[in-house]
Amino acid sequence: MFRPLRPLPAAVLVAVALTARPLLSQEAIRIGEYASLTGKEAAFGQSSHKGTLLAVEEINAAGGVLGRRIELITDDNQSKQGESATIAKKLIARDKVAAILGEVASMRSLEAAPICQAYRIPMVSPSSTNPKVTEIGNYVFRVCFTDRFQGQALAKFAKDTLKIRRVAVLTSVSSAYSVGLAKYFDERFAADGGLVAIEQRYTEGDKDFNAQLTAIKAAGVEGIFVPGYYTEAALICKQARELGIGIPLFGGDGWEAPELMEIGGEAVEGTYYTTHYSPQIDVPVVRQFVAKFRARFDGETPDAMAALGFDSVEVLVDAIRRADSTEGPAIRDALAATKDFAGVTGTTTIDRDRNASKAAFVLMVKDGHFRFVQSIAP
Amino acid sequence: MTEFLQQLLNGLSLGAIYALIALGYTMVYGVLRFINFAHSDVFMVGAFIGYFAGRHLPQGSALSGLIALACAMAGCAVLGIAIERLVYRPLRSGPTLNVLITAIGMSLFLEYAGQLAFGATPRAFPPIFPARVIAVHGLIVSTSQVIVIAVALVLMVALEFTVHRTRIGTAMRAVALNPKAAQLVGINIDVVISFTFGLGSALAAAGGVLYALNYPSIDPLMGVVPGLKAFVAAVLGGVGNIPGAALGALILGMVETFVDGSRWSTYKDAIAFATLIGILLFRPAGLLGRFTAEKV
Amino acid sequence: MPRSLIALLAAVAAAFAVSHFSDRLDPYYLDVMTGVGINIILAVSLNLVNGYTGQFSLGHAGFMSVGAYLSAAITLMLGPRLLGDGGGSAVQQGLLFLGALLVGGLGAAVAGLAVGIPSLRLKGDYLALVTLGFGEIIRVVFQNVEALGGALGLNGIPNYTTVFWVYSFGALAVFTVVCLVHSTYGRGFLATRDDEIASEAVGLNTTRYKIVAFVVGAFFAGVAGGLYGHFKLTITPTGFDLTKSIEIVVMVILGGMGNTPGVILAAILLTILPEVLRSVEQYRMILYALLLILLMLLRPNGLFNFNYAAIASRLRRGPGRARD
Numbered sequence: 001m002f003r004p005l006r007p008l009p010a011a012v013l014v015a016v017a018l019t020a021r022p023l024l025s026q027e028a029i030r031i032g033e034y035a036s037l038t039g040k041e042a043a044f045g046q047s048s049h050k051g052t053l054l055a056v057e058e059i060n061a062a063g064g065v066l067g068r069r070i071e072l073i074t075d076d077n078q079s080k081q082g083e084s085a086t087i088a089k090k091l092i093a094r095d096k097v098a099a100i101l102g103e104v105a106s107m108r109s110l111e112a113a114p115i116c117q118a119y120r121i122p123m124v125s126p127s128s129t130n131p132k133v134t135e136i137g138n139y140v141f142r143v144c145f146t147d148r149f150q151g152q153a154l155a156k157f158a159k160d161t162l163k164i165r166r167v168a169v170l171t172s173v174s175s176a177y178s179v180g181l182a183k184y185f186d187e188r189f190a191a192d193g194g195l196v197a198i199e200q201r202y203t204e205g206d207k208d209f210n211a212q213l214t215a216i217k218a219a220g221v222e223g224i225f226v227p228g229y230y231t232e233a234a235l236i237c238k239q240a241r242e243l244g245i246g247i248p249l250f251g252g253d254g255w256e257a258p259e260l261m262e263i264g265g266e267a268v269e270g271t272y273y274t275t276h277y278s279p280q281i282d283v284p285v286v287r288q289f290v291a292k293f294r295a296r297f298d299g300e301t302p303d304a305m306a307a308l309g310f311d312s313v314e315v316l317v318d319a320i321r322r323a324d325s326t327e328g329p330a331i332r333d334a335l336a337a338t339k340d341f342a343g344v345t346g347t348t349t350i351d352r353d354r355n356a357s358k359a360a361f362v363l364m365v366k367d368g369h370f371r372f373v374q375s376i377a378p
Numbered sequence: 379m380t381e382f383l384q385q386l387l388n389g390l391s392l393g394a395i396y397a398l399i400a401l402g403y404t405m406v407y408g409v410l411r412f413i414n415f416a417h418s419d420v421f422m423v424g425a426f427i428g429y430f431a432g433r434h435l436p437q438g439s440a441l442s443g444l445i446a447l448a449c450a451m452a453g454c455a456v457l458g459i460a461i462e463r464l465v466y467r468p469l470r471s472g473p474t475l476n477v478l479i480t481a482i483g484m485s486l487f488l489e490y491a492g493q494l495a496f497g498a499t500p501r502a503f504p505p506i507f508p509a510r511v512i513a514v515h516g517l518i519v520s521t522s523q524v525i526v527i528a529v530a531l532v533l534m535v536a537l538e539f540t541v542h543r544t545r546i547g548t549a550m551r552a553v554a555l556n557p558k559a560a561q562l563v564g565i566n567i568d569v570v571i572s573f574t575f576g577l578g579s580a581l582a583a584a585g586g587v588l589y590a591l592n593y594p595s596i597d598p599l600m601g602v603v604p605g606l607k608a609f610v611a612a613v614l615g616g617v618g619n620i621p622g623a624a625l626g627a628l629i630l631g632m633v634e635t636f637v638d639g640s641r642w643s644t645y646k647d648a649i650a651f652a653t654l655i656g657i658l659l660f661r662p663a664g665l666l667g668r669f670t671a672e673k674v
Numbered sequence: 675m676p677r678s679l680i681a682l683l684a685a686v687a688a689a690f691a692v693s694h695f696s697d698r699l700d701p702y703y704l705d706v707m708t709g710v711g712i713n714i715i716l717a718v719s720l721n722l723v724n725g726y727t728g729q730f731s732l733g734h735a736g737f738m739s740v741g742a743y744l745s746a747a748i749t750l751m752l753g754p755r756l757l758g759d760g761g762g763s764a765v766q767q768g769l770l771f772l773g774a775l776l777v778g779g780l781g782a783a784v785a786g787l788a789v790g791i792p793s794l795r796l797k798g799d800y801l802a803l804v805t806l807g808f809g810e811i812i813r814v815v816f817q818n819v820e821a822l823g824g825a826l827g828l829n830g831i832p833n834y835t836t837v838f839w840v841y842s843f844g845a846l847a848v849f850t851v852v853c854l855v856h857s858t859y860g861r862g863f864l865a866t867r868d869d870e871i872a873s874e875a876v877g878l879n880t881t882r883y884k885i886v887a888f889v890v891g892a893f894f895a896g897v898a899g900g901l902y903g904h905f906k907l908t909i910t911p912t913g914f915d916l917t918k919s920i921e922i923v924v925m926v927i928l929g930g931m932g933n934t935p936g937v938i939l940a941a942i943l944l945t946i947l948p949e950v951l952r953s954v955e956q957y958r959m960i961l962y963a964l965l966l967i968l969l970m971l972l973r974p975n976g977l978f979n980f981n982y983a984a985i986a987s988r989l990r991r992g993p994g995r996a997r998d
Contacts, residue, residue: 038956040599043499076955079498081913085906086705086949093702110829111908118833119701132829173644174817174912176826201644203817205603207593210388211639214381231500235595242511243384243518262502263595413799468971474798475730476970479927482920483966490959602916609803648814651807658800659792 028071029064029326031056031316032091034102034112039079043257044104044305048126049074051309052101054296055317065317066324073097077108088112092119098326099124101312104305106130107176113140120328122319122335126312127276127305129253130180134354139328141335141354143312144276144345145378147177150252151184153360153376154225154274159192161362161374162248162272164223166197168216170236172228174204181227181252197221202232209236213243223247229254234264241267248272256304261368269367274360276304277345278372281361289344304345311343315350380516385635391523391592393631394530398585399608400615400623401537402578408554408618409574410466412474415481417582418605419488420458422598424450424583425503425590426496432504443507443591447529450587451580458579459572467568492598503594526588533584534624537577541620546573554618603647607634610654616667625665678853685845686838693838704837708905710945711840712898715847717925717941718934719894722851724923725932726860727887728867730802733789733809734895734922737782739914741896742903743816745778746828749904753832771834775843775900782896783889785812790888794881809919816911827910828903835905843901847894852934854890863887867932917959924962927969930976939978 033052036045053072060069073095077083084103091097092115099122103109109128116123117137125133125142129150134140145153158164167189172178186196198219200212213236216224224240226233226249233255240249248271255273264271279290279301289310293302302310318341320326323334338350348356362373399421406414427450435442465484469477510521541547549570552560561567589604590596611630615622630650637646657664696704720734749770757766789808793801817825854860865873866880873880903909921944929940948958969977 038493038498040498042497075952078955078958080917081908081910082902082906085908086702086709089705090702090949090952093700107826107908107910110826111906114830114833114907130826132826136830172825174825176824176910179825203644203647205599207589207595207600208388208392208635208638211385211635212643214384215639218381231595234502235593238594242520244511244513257499259500259502263500265502265505413803465967465971472974475728476974478730478799478802479923480967480970482923483963483970485963486920486959487963487967490963494956494960606806644818645814648811651811654807655792655804658796658804662795 028069029066029320030071030073030095030097031313032088032095032097032100032102033072033074034077034084034087034091034100034108035074036079036104036108037074037076039077041079041105043259044127045076045079047303047305048104048309050293050297050300051302051306051311052126052313054293054306055310055313057296058292059313059317065320066326070317077103079105079108081107082111084108084111085115088115092116092121097121098320098328099316099331101126101309101316103128105177106133106180109133109140110136113137116140120332122316122328122332124312124316124335126308127253130176131353131355138336138354139332141350143315143343143348143356144308145358145360146355147180147252148184149378150274150360151181151186151227152188154181154227154250154252155185155188155192155194156376157272157274157362157374158189158223158225158250159194162223162250164194164221164248166195166219166221166223168198168200168219168221168224169196170200170202170209170212170216170224170226170228172204172232173201175228175254177252177254178228182225185225185227202228204229204232206232207235209239210243213240213245216240217243217245221247224249226251227254230257230260230263234260234262234268237264237271238267253304256363256370258303261365264365268365270365272362272364272373274362274376276358276361277307278361278363278370279303280370280372285342286344307344311345311348314343315341315348381639383517385639386632387517387519387523389632389635390628391526391631392635393611393628394527395585395589395592396604396608396611396631397624397627398530398533398581398588399605400612400627401534401620402582403609404612404615404617404620404623405550405574405578407612409550409571410470412477413481413609414575414578415478416461416484416488417578418601418608419485419492420454420461420579420601421582421586421589421605422492422596422601423457423488424454424579424586425596425600426492426586426598427453427583428506428587428590429501429503429596432506435506437505438508440507443525446506447584447587450583454583454586455576455580458575458582462572462575467571489598489602496598498597498599500595500597503590503596505591505594507591522591526592529584529588533581537581537620540577546570550574607650610650610657613654614657614664616664619664619666622664622666678849682845682849686842689838689841689845692841693836696837706946706949707837708835708840708901710942711837711844712901712905713922713925713941713945714844714938715840715894715898715901716922717929717937718844718847718851719891719898720922721926721929721932721934721937722855722863723887723891724926725930725937726851726855726863726867727884728870729793729884729887730798731789731805731888731891732802732916732919732923733805733807733812734891735914735916735918736789736809736812737785737892737895738899738902738918739812739816739909739911740785740892741775741778741782741899742909742914743778743822743828743899744781744896745774745900746831746903746909747822748774748777749832749834750828750830767832767834771839771904775839775897778900779893779896782899783893785896786888786890786892787885789892790885793888794884806916806919809914809916813911813915823910825910825912827908827913829908831903831907831909833904833907835901840901840905843894843897847897848934848938850890850894864932921962924966927966928977930979933976933979936976936978940976 056072075087104127106128109125113136117139127144129147131146171182250272253275319334323330341348359375359377363370364373428446431446431449549565611627612623615626862883866883925940929937
């Protein structure tokens with residue numbers, strides 16, 4: 001039959017079991033990350049995650065933060081609506097993270113931001129560019145520029161460098177990013193004396209733009225602005241060239257992916273887009289980052305999403321160091337005070353609206369590669 | 379005028395692709411009275427087979443194009459027959475609702491397995507057929523569009539021949555008319571149904587390759603929307619009616635292209651569905667279909 | 675008082691109690707519980723249309739989105755004006771929320787009417803496709819209407835959803851559906867499902883039953899949508915697409931069409947399972963697809979379709995006695 005456990009050893013065992021957990025978890029600083037690792041926007045989410053991972057590994061190898069290592073807890077929202085909110089709650093309540101990184105897409109950042117704000121856990125978005133994200137509350141930050149700035153920069157570039165006065169704008173109505181970017185571009189372009197001669201629309205997933213491009217061709221413009229993602233931009237360039245449209249095409253950071261050239265081929269040669277960084281900028285920090293990334297990820301060259309993912313960790317960790325604490329409010333205040341932090345994507349200063357005041361880089365597609373053209377300061 | 383003609387050409391080319399997919403839907407419906415939801419994903423698999431085949435073939439030659447097309451068609455014919463055999467046949471005697479649900483499940487499975495296997499990011503389809511752009515009186519004609527229309531025509535003529543001039547075609551028509559009677563006169567229903575699926579899937583695969591030729595960006599979810607539109611086209615023409623499917627597809631391709639160039643371009647999916655609903659309400663037999671009274 | 679009404683009131687009271695102590699609970703668990711409740715409403719309401727009346731609808735997410743957008747529009751736009759700068763008291767907020775939910779539900783019901791009427795003559799596959807089409811049309815319309823946020827949708831929706839609201843409406847939905855179907859009037863739904871022509875022949879107005887099913891189902895889907903919107907605080911048109919409709923359909927099929935307890939169990943299972951399986955999340959949709967196929971091949975009546983009457987009488991009689 002049973003012999004009951006001796007009370008004293010049992011009590012010791014239980015006590016050890018109960019206290020062992022807390023001891024271990026004081027070791028690592030937990031940082032949560034939610035990203036679109038699978039699904040429609042897997043390309044961006046994976047890229048961003050790689051940058052984040054590289055940064056965390058590097059920091060841990062150098063001894064961690066405040067003498068503790070960082071534990072990165074990543075959850076996949078499958079590029080779906082509704083998941084990010086639940087993930088944020090899980091990261092905060094179950095995993096007890098000190099801060100959260102995410103996301104690339106503004107739509108999904110907007111889901112998790114109110115929760116981080118409510119629970120006073122700082123959230124740092126690596127590359128959500130819609131201005132509304134940081135408007136949610138003072139615990140929400142981003143380390144990239146906003147679409148307001150990007151649209152204005154593009155308008156400036158179109159007018160000053162490409163010398164375009166009449167432009168066509170081809171927007172994706174199913175993407176908040178596209179609609180927002182187009183709006184800010186239009187405002188600035190018109191304010192500077194240009195004319196948006198024709199506006200056409202498409203939906204994400206569309207493959208045929210002949211109808212829109214035929215109409216644009218008939219409007220006699222000097223350039224076409226496509227504030228969408230590379231998936232459609234590549235086809236748009238291709239079909240535009242096939243229709244005999246030779247004028248310049250340009251877009252925003254959604255264009256940046258190697259698939260742009262794979263799908264677009266010859267047609268995307270000579271097109272321009274703005275982004276957050278360029279692997280060709282010849283400063284030591286960028287060179288080292290590119291080399292480290294290639295070494296870690298099989299020779300892959302990091303794109304802007306990866307670079308921003310990397311910088312988001314760097315900025316956050318810098319704030320933790322300055323705050324000398326892992327408490328939410330302390331980290332938040334330190335983040336808000338970030339000034340002239342030298343990162344891979346340039347010098348980051350967090351402004352009053354918790355956005356990063358940074359330069360935009362204009363890149364051009366030449367000989368099948370992205371080439372740096374100029375930078376536009378805020 | 380040039381713009382109009384240009385749009386007309388675009389619409390013709392789009393309609394040709396929808397026709398190839400619609401034919402598969404209509405044949406399967408005619409013989410089995412059920413909508414094969416997985417058909418649109420067979421279209422996608424065809425495009426991917428063409429992609430993998432095309433990468434190993436020299437680009438820009440008509441021969442490579444035809445080989446890739448043949449591989450895709452053969453591969454998908456096998457896939458279609460396998461799906462029918464494994465998943466639809468056991469349920470044939472049960473309520474049609476169950477087969478419908480299974481078809482939905484099959485469709486989802488192909489889509490998400492595709493995402494897992496190939497990743498969700500679009501891939502660039504290799505330019506297997508020679509691609510050139512010719513200007514004819516201000517009209518821009520791309521050789522891919524011409525190839526699409528030509529291949530689609532050839533396949534449709536071949537289909538008509540098969541259905542009306544061969545024994546198996548006659549058997550298909552018999553089963554479509556009355557399955558029980560067909561069995562009574564000695565037709566092997568299982569063989570006929572498998573053949574129908576194989577044929578329909580091969581056509582969908584051809585549609586997939588041609589679609590990818592025209593819009594060289596393929597991804598595992600590429601079949602969903604063209605599949606639904608092709609189904610609308612089949613219903614428009616009269617489900618179960620082969621020339622009807624082709625006609626319906628042509629009309630839908632044209633309408634869609636013209637809508638695309640207008641203010642309402644972003645509503646074009648909604649317009650396609652509204653068309654479907656409209657037809658089903660006012661002329662359920664479609665343009666060329668015959669309304670058969672339901673005997674109780 | 676009829677037993678069912680007592681059960682309803684008891685459920686509402688329990689929901690209130692849990693809600694009251696909700697701040698002691700782990701927010702993640704609370705999140706999952708709320709999600710379960712919303713899915714129960716969706717599954718039970720779809721079950722009325724698909725399961726009990728035999729109308730295979732693939733557009734349920736469309737009704738959900740109508741309710742979500744309408745109720746969010748009310749709380750976002752009318753809210754500040756009605757509640758004033760202070761944000762109003764808890765009671766005022768509650769009343770506003772209730773009003774918004776009901777308006778959302780009614781709007782969805784109107785949409786249900788709009789979808790139900792044209793679909794009357796259609797059966798099986800065609801009906802499925804048309805309802806799918808309606809769902810897509812609703813989505814495209816919301817995507818193009820700038821006033822409702824367009825592609826970005828609506829965000830900053832006030833966080834009004836609590837366990838109390840979700841489970842009260844859940845209980846109400848179950849109560850409504852069960853009472854409706856188990857009444858004498860309600861036999862008509864089952865008759866319509868089993869054999870429409872015979873039902874017409876004996877004088878049943880199958881048209882009316884189908885419309886009632888669509889409208890009631892849509893109403894609760896709209897309410898669920900409103901609850902969802904004030905739970906996730908952000909809604910976009912793409913979140914209510916075909917995939918969402920299919921997720922709800924899978925719950926109904928897993929539970930067994932026309933089997934309310936089964937459907938509730940299935941809703942619970944299919945909400946909790948993805949959370950438990952977060953590590954293999956990328957396989958979720960494939961597993962759903964395989965589940966559908968296997969269910970149809972092996973157990974088309976659903977996983978939870980037990981003969982409850984037999985189980986109940988076994989339990990009453992007690993074990994050990996002969997079954998005769």
